[in-house]
Amino acid sequence: MQHDVRGLELTTVSAAATRHIDQAVSDFLNYLTTASAEVKSALAEDPDFVLALCFRGYFLMMLENRAVLPKVHETLDRMKPHLDAVTPRERLHARALEAWATGDLASACLAWEELLTEAPRDLLALKLHHTMTFYTGRSHVLRAVVSSVLGAWDASVPGYGYVQGMYAYALEENGDYAAAERWGREAFDANPEDLWAIHSVAHVMEMQGRSAEGTKWLDYSQDNWAHKNPFKAHVWWHAALFLLAQGDYERALNLYDNELVSVNSPAYVDVSNQASLLKRLEIAGVDVGDRWDVLAEHAETRIEDHMLPFRDVHFCLALTARGNLDGARRQIGSMRAFAADNRGWTANVTKSTLIPLCEAIIAYESGEYGKACDLLWPMRNELALIGGSHAQRDLFAQILGDTAVRGSKLSIARSLLAERVARRPSSKGTWLKYSSVLDELGESDLAKRAEQNAATAAEAG
Ligand SMILES: [Fe+2]
Known part of the structure; x- marks a missing residue:
């Protein structure tokens, strides 16, 4: 022993x-x-x-x-x-x-x-x-379990900083931003190399719309993280999100080309971070060129994977964004067979959440915006089961918002955008979209007020 x-x-x-x-x-x-x-x-x-x-x-x-x-x-x-x-x-x-x-x-x-x-x-x-x-996606369990062990830890136990970093993230996902930032910064002070602690603080800044501060927080050179495993690409993804929020699409694309794809190899392609960033850029109106090609080709080889619902939905995003709707439909067929033949969390969530979400994505990428909106709207508040963070799942909220606007479901668009400006009042782009929808609905006074808010919003994206 x-x-x-x-x-x-x-x-x-x-x-x-x-x-x-x-x-x-x-x-x-x-x-x-x-x-x-x-x-x-x-x-x-x-x-x-x-x-x-x-x-x-x-x-x-x-x-x-x-x-x-x-x-x-x-x-x-x-x-x-x-x-x-x-x-x-x-x-x-x-x-x-x-x-x-x-x-x-x-x-x-x-x-x-x-x-x-x-x-x-x-x-x-x-x-x-x-x-x-x-x-x-069970944030409350994250917090419950890290807090349940805290009593056994203090600075004298090797690795305490990692526990502080995990607690920071758990607090952030439960909306306790001030405490999350405090714990995250303490973890960072204990070990400035701790990517999870750095990431936890970045999440707080993301959720609070502090993108300019976030850009400074993640101001690292590629060399600085050369020895880190591919998780670093997710931290770069957060850095790109901060740039996106500030309307700096060129630098976000540069981060994509120089940092996010740097972890790809013949054996591994980081589809989740890359697809998630490309889709957000496209929703913001940015032409991403042929960047989907590598992701879609890789996703085609993973159609029958079903190891994680969160990963599967990003394969679906890559397939559909590149126009491979047949591939995405084959993937859904494989998901159905997997859900029928297996028991446990992954099979259950595949059936309850992943399949309808992927069907909505296929409709969205086929230009059937009304149908996509009808599929996504009722499940919009139940998507946590798919896994990932609030920041990551926000992509699906953005897709839903886009389907509502493009599908002329204006009341739904108004409601979604009202929710969005309440959550992130610093976003100029969201205020402008909200103003435009209000205008279309004939609510010109409210539209003007939203436009005024856009003019003073701190984030230009
Ligand atoms: Fe994250």
């Missing part, structure tokens, strides 16, 4: 394997590309080390590609003969991995939650819970 750097028992006799796992957890939380090599080194020292095998399985799952599932199941099979001899904590890791591999995200999260009641300093379990709960 060994102990990790936070005092948790590890079922291995190898001190070297333990050091590698400690380093793997630290590198993983720090978004370094070296984390999986550390897991490999731990398994080279002790091939039967169950926690290291779980970590291997987790890394495979984080590739979010159906092609890895056989390897994950092989890893689960490898650890099975040893499960009776390991700690309950390590068994719960194995249970979480198994649930995750079968698309049962809620059960995976529950296994990590149960584990954290006994071992609140298990940073790996906390981070995985944070990440995968994020993909179920």
Whole structure:
């Protein structure tokens, strides 16, 4: 038996394997590309080390590609003969991995939650819970679970800054912006390399319409994050969103070309961040040229993936934006078969939310704006299930707004835009759209007032 750097028992006799796992957890939380090599080194020292095998399985799952599932199941099979001899904590890791591999995200999260009641300093379990709960869109669970472990942490425990960064994000997603920023900045002070803490503060600025400040907050060079894993592209995506809000489309496109696509490789294309930015630029009236091509070609190879509803909907966006409506319809057919043949969170959300959302996107990209609006409007407040953050899901609100305007559903457009200006009164573009819709509805006094608000709005986009 060994102990990790936070005092948790590890079922291995190898001190070297333990050091590698400690380093793997630290590198993983720090978004370094070296984390999986550390897991490999731990398994080279002790091939039967169950926690290291779980970590291997987790890394495979984080590739979010159906092609890895056989390897994950092989890893689960490898650890099975040893499960009776390991700690309950390590068994719960194995249970979480198994649930995750079968698309049962809620059960995976529950296994990590149960584990954290006994071992609140298990940073790996906390981070995985944070990440995968994020993909179920249950913000309240994010906050509940991070706050439930806080009592076991303080600055004397290695990795405390990461917990502060997670709490910051959980608070932000629950609308507690002042506390979120405080926790996020403290995490950043503890470790200025902590991308999640940087990201949490960026979220606060995004939600509060502080885009000029956000641009300064994320003023990093590409070299600065050269050693970070592809999550950095998501932080660049936030930087591009700040530019978009300020109407600086050229710099947003430059970020796309120089930073966002820099994480793509023959094996991995970061469709979510890239599709999300391109679609927002298009809604803002920007010609994005042939930038969809790479994404649509990649999405065509992932039509039958169904590893995460959030990822699937971005594949659909890429396919339809490029005009591959047949591909998107085939994807929906595959989603239907997947939802019918499987049980668990991913299958349930595919059926309840993902399929109707993708049908709306197909209608939108086919120019059937009225139909798209009819599909999206009733589900607009239930989209959290698809996963991701408020900022990410705002794209679907923007698409809905666009369908209402283009489909001449003016009362709906007015209502959506009223909601939007209330949430982000700093956005000149939103006030102008609101003014135009009010004008079309014959509400000229209100239209004039909205135009005046546009003239003084702090964000030019
Ligand atoms: Fe984000």
